[in-house]
Amino acid sequence: MPPLLAARGIRVAYTPAQGPRIEAVRNVDLEVAAGEFVGIVGESGCGKSTLGYAITRMLRPPARLEGGSITFDGTDIAVLDGERLRRQRRNGFALVLQSGMNALNPVRTIRQQFADIMKAHARPGDDVAAAGLDRRGLELLEAVRLEGAVLRRFPHELSGGMRQRVAIALALALEPRLIVFDEPTTALDVIVQQAVLQTIRDLQRHRGFTGVLISHDLGVVLSATDRVMVMYAGRIVEDQPSAALLSGPHHPYTEALLDCYADPAGDVIELRGIPGTPPDLSRAPSGCAFEPRCPLAEDICRVQDPPLMPLGSGQAACHVRARLQEASHAS
Amino acid sequence: MPADPAAPRGVPPLVVSGVSKTYRGQDRKTVVAVDDVSFAIAPGAAVSLVGASGSGKSTLARLITGSERPTSGTITFGDLIVSRLRAAGQRRLYRQVQTVFQDPYGALNPLHTVEYTLMRPVQNFLGATSAQARGRVHELLETVGLSPARQFAAKLPHQLSGGQRQRVVIARALACDPGLVVADEPVSMLDVSLRAGVLSLLAELRRERGLSLLYITHDLLSARAITDEVLVLHHGRIVERGATSQVLRHPQHDYTIRLIEAVPNPYARPGTTSPGRSTP
Numbered sequence A: 001m002p003p004l005l006a007a008r009g010i011r012v013a014y015t016p017a018q019g020p021r022i023e024a025v026r027n028v029d030l031e032v033a034a035g036e037f038v039g040i041v042g043e044s045g046c047g048k049s050t051l052g053y054a055i056t057r058m059l060r061p062p063a064r065l066e067g068g069s070i071t072f073d074g075t076d077i078a079v080l081d082g083e084r085l086r087r088q089r090r091n092g093f094a095l096v097l098q099s100g101m102n103a104l105n106p107v108r109t110i111r112q113q114f115a116d117i118m119k120a121h122a123r124p125g126d127d128v129a130a131a132g133l134d135r136r137g138l139e140l141l142e143a144v145r146l147e148g149a150v151l152r153r154f155p156h157e158l159s160g161g162m163r164q165r166v167a168i169a170l171a172l173a174l175e176p177r178l179i180v181f182d183e184p185t186t187a188l189d190v191i192v193q194q195a196v197l198q199t200i201r202d203l204q205r206h207r208g209f210t211g212v213l214i215s216h217d218l219g220v221v222l223s224a225t226d227r228v229m230v231m232y233a234g235r236i237v238e239d240q241p242s243a244a245l246l247s248g249p250h251h252p253y254t255e256a257l258l259d260c261y262a263d264p265a266g267d268v269i270e271l272r273g274i275p276g277t278p279p280d281l282s283r284a285p286s287g288c289a290f291e292p293r294c295p296l297a298e299d300i301c302r303v304q305d306p307p308l309m310p311l312g313s314g315q316a317a318c319h320v321r322a323r324l325q326e327a328s329h330a331s
Numbered sequence B: 001m002p003a004d005p006a007a008p009r010g011v012p013p014l015v016v017s018g019v020s021k022t023y024r025g026q027d028r029k030t031v032v033a034v035d036d037v038s039f040a041i042a043p044g045a046a047v048s049l050v051g052a053s054g055s056g057k058s059t060l061a062r063l064i065t066g067s068e069r070p071t072s073g074t075i076t077f078g079d080l081i082v083s084r085l086r087a088a089g090q091r092r093l094y095r096q097v098q099t100v101f102q103d104p105y106g107a108l109n110p111l112h113t114v115e116y117t118l119m120r121p122v123q124n125f126l127g128a129t130s131a132q133a134r135g136r137v138h139e140l141l142e143t144v145g146l147s148p149a150r151q152f153a154a155k156l157p158h159q160l161s162g163g164q165r166q167r168v169v170i171a172r173a174l175a176c177d178p179g180l181v182v183a184d185e186p187v188s189m190l191d192v193s194l195r196a197g198v199l200s201l202l203a204e205l206r207r208e209r210g211l212s213l214l215y216i217t218h219d220l221l222s223a224r225a226i227t228d229e230v231l232v233l234h235h236g237r238i239v240e241r242g243a244t245s246q247v248l249r250h251p252q253h254d255y256t257i258r259l260i261e262a263v264p265n266p267y268a269r270p271g272t273t274s275p276g277r278s279t280p
Helices: A049-055 A083-091 A110-120 A130-143 A148-152 A161-173 A190-208 A220-223 A244-248 A250-257 A299-303 A320-329 B058-062 B087-096 B114-126 B128-143 B149-153 B161-172 B192-209 B220-226 B242-251 B254-264
Strands: A005-014 A022-032 A037-041 A063-072 A093-096 A178-182 A211-214 A227-232 A236-240 A309-311 A315-317 B016-023 B032-042 B044-050 B071-077 B097-100 B180-184 B212-217 B229-234 B237-243
Touching: A005 A049, A022 A063, A022 B161, A037 A049, A037 A220, A049 A063, A049 A148, A049 A211, A063 B016, A063 B237, A083 A093, A093 A161, A093 A309, A110 A148, A110 A161, A130 A148, A130 A161, A130 A320, A161 A178, A161 A190, A190 A211, A190 A220, A190 B032, A190 B254, A211 A220, A220 A244, A227 A244, A227 A250, A227 B180, A236 A244, A244 A309, A244 B032, A250 B192, A299 B180, B016 B058, B032 B058, B032 B071, B032 B087, B032 B212, B032 B237, B044 B058, B044 B220, B058 B212, B058 B242, B087 B097, B097 B161, B114 B128, B114 B149, B114 B161, B128 B149, B161 B192, B180 B192, B192 B212, B192 B220, B212 B229, B220 B229, B220 B242, B229 B242, B229 B254, B237 B242
Parallel strands: A037 A211, A037 A227, A093 A178, A178 A211, B044 B212, B044 B229, B097 B180, B180 B212
Antiparallel strands: A005 A022, A005 A063, A227 A236, A236 A315, A309 A315, B016 B032, B016 B071, B229 B237
């Protein structure tokens, strides 16, 4: 069966009115099978949100999709615009924005915001009478474990966790087959975060939509997803099943990300970060973008950007690890 | 210029005793944000205050920094009675107790350079001339790892990353050489990869300068990394307290257990242990 979403050679650049052009997503391939729940993880500025916006066609200037195809359910949505893009969107994909507080309209009640979506995308014959819309709104609120009374509230009357749940309910309204969650729990405290993630996972299992979860927190992504893609400087540098990634990362950057978490059972909690800073993407790196921060770097890493190569149970883009694996297979 | 900031000096203890704070909410219902809380921070000690949103931890921070007054109870920092300060005393308190805020994007005036932001407290509280203040600003920037200082001094907040901004906020808190730093969720808005750097910096500065630290967080694991003692706050009350490592390993209160389990740590999941390595 072909994947629900197949993106090939995605390139996105920001061209601000002033300042240099920044290549935020550099030639990324990405496939997500129907029913799969994948994560995209990386530091601020690695291009993960930009990629999420690109595959849902939500990029706005100064960001621009400069190349690549995005096949969603057999149709290349990268070349669509206007009404045809809208029809495809109605047909199946949604984006849940970072911090639900900013994604909701502050001057409309939750009921009105449900109605706006349902009416804007109504098909001929759809029931858009108030009673029907309310029924649907209540059902969606229940799905994200909120009381029906929330329907009458304004966003400012709700807590951060409740607003994020409303944002998720709104994304579910048109029963999309693919939902991209962009940092859905970043502004929430740990207990609320855990509850919201649990809700997302339950919804995904019961409703069977395909999910993409974007976060800077590898702990969050590993706890929720089947497969993780690690992004660095606009590229995917590792792609592994979540369980395999935890026990054996292959890219040195993934290792460094994992190292940021202390073992809570350990005697001493040691604080570790990743030394150095990500490269400036206004100048394309000549070799591997991680090379300046990499403990394994060799000569080849400085001149040749490694492609994703089969490593372990997935893929990683690392010259050194690929060679070591080959050597161990040969011996 | 005043004495060398690194020189040993007397930092007084912070004593919070029987403090409550109630707010009159909607429909005249009263909300008890902080409920009969007592604790002390010994000179040079580091204490964590841990709780989820709404536990009252930020209210407590505002009471300790003198931005609000408790409904009942007293807070003292040496001879300063924080809970009853008037203008002159408040000025002395601000010199002694400084805050590192959660949001490095909101805590800096976007129109001022880093140098200007850091010069203000040095001039206001230490009475330095602008030439002296400039020198001190450059020292501060080096101290928080923003080097070369000259280059960072000239930048505006938008030219800095989140981690760099938070270092500027820390430098500003240290600028007037305070005795107590209250760090209210200083890393929750930063990338995981940057958190360790900022937390280590706080821990190191506390040791080197002999200042007291109150670290406020919802992440109990990070509390263990930089403080010796922890207070767990739930619905405005302290529900558990003790040595941080002890509380983490043998939590007694259900709420503490929930807080620990909710931390998205990949190694905290059942059946996983320390990182495996793929190195053949």
